[in-house]
Amino acid sequence: MADKKNVKQAAKKAKSQEEKKKESILDYIKPTFKIENIVASASLDVELDLYAIAQEVRDVEYEPEQFPGAILKLKDPRASLLLFKNGKIICTGCKSEAEVEYSINRAVKLLAPHARKPRA
Missing domain, CATH: 3.30.310.10 (TATA-Binding Protein)
Structure with a gap:
């Protein structure tokens, strides 16, 4: 049982870190655009x-x-x-x-x- 709990916690932590990484990328990206047509x-x-x-x-x-x-x-x-x-x-x-x-x-x-x- 302890192994399942550890696996779930590790998965949750990894998901949380990935979401933080995505948020930080979105803070960095500043699109520039130009109307062409x-x-x-x-x-x-x-x-x-x-x-x-x-x-x-x-x-x-x-x-x-x-x-x-x-x-x-x-x-x-x-x-x-x-x-x-x-x-x-x-x-x-x-x-x-x-x-x-x-x-x-x-x-x-x-x-x-x-x-x-x-x-x-």
Whole structure:
């Protein structure tokens, strides 16, 4: 019986020491991070003519047999916007909310001539 008790005590002590070791490691670790990429979505509440956009707006790729949306690539800020017929936009590549807002507003100006109110 004494051996079982000693084994349990030793196991308990080892577990306690391991927990203390983990706690001390957590006190030491101070992560640093940097925002590299924000993904944001927006809805314009209009229908977009993706064919016309691809023909008339620079830096837009549209291959409907490969992907249902058009891709608008902005150079400054460096961002890619996925454009869908239903007026939804997915914006990727921005590093701040301000860049997201600027990119989407810039896209709206480019897309407005090719937008129409959705059918009821």
